[in-house]
Amino acid sequence: MTFETLGLHPAILKALTEAGYSTPTPVQQQAVPAVLDNQDLLVSSKTGSGKTAAFMLPALQRFATLPDTEKNTKTQNQERQAARARGGAFRFKAATPKMLILTPTRELALQITSATAQYAKYLSHIRTVAILGGMPYPKQMQLLAKNPDILVATPGRLIDHLHSGKIDLSALQTLVLDEADRMLDMGFIDDIETIVKATPDTRQTLLFSATLDGVVGKMAERITRSPQIIRIASVTSKHENIMQTLHFVDDLAHKNRILDHLLRDVALNQALVFTATKRDADSVADWLNIAGFSAAALHGDMHQGARNRTLENLRRGRVKILVATDVAARGIDIPSITHVFNYDLPKFPEDYVHRIGRTGRAGKNGMAVSLVNHAENKNVKRIERFIKQVIPINIIEGFEPKNAIEEIQKKRKFHKPGSGKKRHQSPSSQRHFMTNQGPAERRSNPSRHKRSDTRSQSQSSHRRAQAA
Numbered sequence: 001m002t003f004e005t006l007g008l009h010p011a012i013l014k015a016l017t018e019a020g021y022s023t024p025t026p027v028q029q030q031a032v033p034a035v036l037d038n039q040d041l042l043v044s045s046k047t048g049s050g051k052t053a054a055f056m057l058p059a060l061q062r063f064a065t066l067p068d069t070e071k072n073t074k075t076q077n078q079e080r081q082a083a084r085a086r087g088g089a090f091r092f093k094a095a096t097p098k099m100l101i102l103t104p105t106r107e108l109a110l111q112i113t114s115a116t117a118q119y120a121k122y123l124s125h126i127r128t129v130a131i132l133g134g135m136p137y138p139k140q141m142q143l144l145a146k147n148p149d150i151l152v153a154t155p156g157r158l159i160d161h162l163h164s165g166k167i168d169l170s171a172l173q174t175l176v177l178d179e180a181d182r183m184l185d186m187g188f189i190d191d192i193e194t195i196v197k198a199t200p201d202t203r204q205t206l207l208f209s210a211t212l213d214g215v216v217g218k219m220a221e222r223i224t225r226s227p228q229i230i231r232i233a234s235v236t237s238k239h240e241n242i243m244q245t246l247h248f249v250d251d252l253a254h255k256n257r258i259l260d261h262l263l264r265d266v267a268l269n270q271a272l273v274f275t276a277t278k279r280d281a282d283s284v285a286d287w288l289n290i291a292g293f294s295a296a297a298l299h300g301d302m303h304q305g306a307r308n309r310t311l312e313n314l315r316r317g318r319v320k321i322l323v324a325t326d327v328a329a330r331g332i333d334i335p336s337i338t339h340v341f342n343y344d345l346p347k348f349p350e351d352y353v354h355r356i357g358r359t360g361r362a363g364k365n366g367m368a369v370s371l372v373n374h375a376e377n378k379n380v381k382r383i384e385r386f387i388k389q390v391i392p393i394n395i396i397e398g399f400e401p402k403n404a405i406e407e408i409q410k411k412r413k414f415h416k417p418g419s420g421k422k423r424h425q426s427p428s429s430q431r432h433f434m435t436n437q438g439p440a441e442r443r444s445n446p447s448r449h450k451r452s453d454t455r456s457q458s459q460s461s462h463r464r465a466q467a468a
Contacts, residue, residue: 006032008057009064011122019118025050027232031206032058040227041206042220049232052115055176055206059099060119062173063126063149094168095144097151100175100199102158102192104182105327106132106304107311109152112178116150126150131167133157134304141166155183155191162198169198175223180209181216181350186327189219196223210350242360244368245394246380248401255371258399259341260291262369263321269338270314272358273323276344284343285323298324326351335361342370345379349386369394374401 003016003024024032027045034041035058045051103109113130120126128150129143135157144166151158151167161167175196177183183192205224209216212229220227249255263271273288275281278299288295296310296319313319315334324332326346340359346352359366370391372380384390395401 001029003057006057007036008032008061009123011064012057012060012119015119015121018121021053025054025232027051027230028054028057030230030232031055034228034230035059035204035206036061038204040204040224041230042212042224042227043206043208043230043232044210044212045208045230045232051178051208052112053119055101055178055208056112056116056119059150059174060116060123060126063098064123093147094165095147095151096168096171097148098171098173099150100158100169100172100195101150101152101178102155102176102183102195103152103178104154104186104188106134106154106307107332108179109154110308111333113152116152128152131157131161132304134307155188155195159191159194162195169195170200172199172203174204174206175199177205177207177209180207180219181211182354184215184219185348185350189215192219210353241364242356242366242368244356244370244391246370246372246391247394247396247399249371249373250402251373254399254401255343255373256287258371258396259343261396261399262339262341263288263293265339267338267367270317270319270334270336271321271339271341272332272337272355273321273341273343274346274355275323275325276347278325280344281323281325285321288321288323293321294319295321295323298322300325300327326355332358333361334358335364337361337366338364339367339369342368342372345370345372345376345383349383352383353387 001024003013003021006024006029008016027043027049031041031043031051031054035055041055043051043054101109101112103112109130109132113128116128120128127146127148129146129148130152131140131143132154133156140157140161144161158167162169177192183189205227207216207220207224207227212220212231247258249258259273262268273284275284278301281297281299285295285297296313298307298310302310310319310322311332314322315336317336322332323343337359340356342352342355346355356366356368359368370380380391
C-alpha cells in the first residue's frame, strides 16, 4: 500500500514525498481510511509507530477539500489592524478551532505542531498553533487571534483559556487524545472531562494510548461512539531492534563510574539519560559537563524557550547527552539517539517502554541500559513481567559489583506472568550474564543443607542420651 492509494490530496502527497515518507505504517494504513470515514477510533500502538500522521493526514485531507476553507483567510489580526486604522478598539473574539489535539507534555505538542507544518507545507491556508504552559500569555493571545483551524494543547493551559472565554469548542469537528494513558497518569482526567463536555456530541473522537485497558478503557467508553479498535504492536511487545541490558551498582559512586565508562563508547552517537527528579537531571548534567561531555538538562522547571533551545541543540548535534525527566522527555523523536540510560528506574513499568523507545527510531538499532541498585530488584521484576522478557545482566571487567554473581542470580529469578505465587524458571527464561566469563554455577539448595544440619543435630542428641 502507498499513500496514493489512501486517496490523499496531491499537495499532501507532495509534502510527504519531500519529507521522505514512502509507504504508510500499519497504524496509518488502518487509521487513515477509518478517520476519513468519520469513525471514532481507539488505537493502541507503541511509540514510533507513526500515529501522528495517522490522525493528522486524514484531518488535513478534509481541510484541503473543503470548498470554503481557502476563502476564509481573514484573521483576527487583520481585524485588529483594521480597527486600529479606524481609531477604534478591537474586541477579541474566541478562537473556534475545528480540530483539537490534547497531549500530556509541551514537547509532544511541539512535535505534533512541527509534523503538521511539514505535512501541510503546500496547504498554506490551514492554520495550526500550539497553546502550552510556559508560553508567554501575550504570545498565546497572538496565536489564538489567528483563529486556527487546528489547535494543539496541553489540558491545563487549554482549561485556562476555556474558562476565560478565549477558546470556544462548540464548533469542534475532531477531538484527538494523544497518549491518553500518560495524561491520566499525570492527573488530567478531570480536565479532560471538562474539555469533552465543552465539545459538541457530533464530534469525531480519536484516542491513542499505549493501553486500552483499565481507566483509559472506561474513559474511552464514555467519550466515543461505536469506535473502531486498532491494536498495532502492543506496548508490551519486544523491541527487537533495541538491545536491553542491566548493570547492578553498589552505590552512587559506582553508578557514576559505570555511566562515565559507557558514555565513552565509540558506538554512541547521542544519548538520553533518564533521572527520577529535576534536581538529579541538573546535577547529573553538570557532572557530565565537568567530566568533559557535551551535556544538557531538560525538565519541567525550565522555561519553554530554554527547553526549545535545548532540544534544538540536541537535534543539531551540539548536545551529545540529554539528561531528562520522564515528563520532559515525552514525545522526543530524534533518530540520532543511539543509547538510552536509565540512571534511575521509572516509577511505572509502562514508562520503561516509552523511555527505551526513544532509541531505535525509524528501524535503526538502539541500546537501552539500566543502572540498578540491588535494593531495586522488585522494580526490575515488575518491568520484566510487563514486557514479558528477561533483561540480561552486564558486568564490565573492572566495574564489578561487590555482590557475587551467584548471589545476584539467586535474587533475580524471573517470575513468569500469570504464574501466580509459584516461582518457575525454565531453561529458556533463565537469566544470563553478559560477561567475559562463562555463566555462574548454581548454588546448592540452602534448604537441603538445613535438613542435613537438623538430621546431624538429632543424631548427636540421641548418642548423648544413650551415653547418659
